Amino acid sequence: MSTLVRTVCVVDDEREVCDLLRLLMESRDVRCLVAYDGRSGLEMIRKHRPDAVVLDVMMPEMNGHDVLVELRKDPETRSIPVLMMTGLTEDDRRSDKDWEELLGVRAFISKPLHLDDLMERLDRLLPEDAGQ
Secondary structure (H helix, E strand, O other), X not given: OOOOOEEEEEEXXXXXXXXXXXXXXXXXXXXXXXXXXXXXXXXXHHHHOOOEEEXXXXXXXXXXXXXXXXXXXXXXXXXXXXXXXXXXXOOOOOOHHHHHHHHOOOEEEEOOOOHHHXXXXXXXXXXXXXXX
């Protein structure tokens, strides 16, 4: 069993989504930090410097795009990989790949989430030396 512990910060205003992702990640030996809004998520990311971030697009007050802009402005957080997610794409004809390009992120996933897809994309984002 590996002693390598990777840390992911989930930022989503839907508590059920956060709880589900926390359980999934912890079952795969990934430490999961959770924030229920953009501002506290940004603070948590700056404080803990996770190996990756799962960020919802639609949140009240400070949305995911605003959080992403702030992360990219800061030299300390700009290189943290971000997987963005939203339910807004349900009736949209764009693919997840199109959304990645549109948002300027390396990974994007549509809600409703398919957990295996999410973990596969997250695994690709996490650096090999994450947690060290």
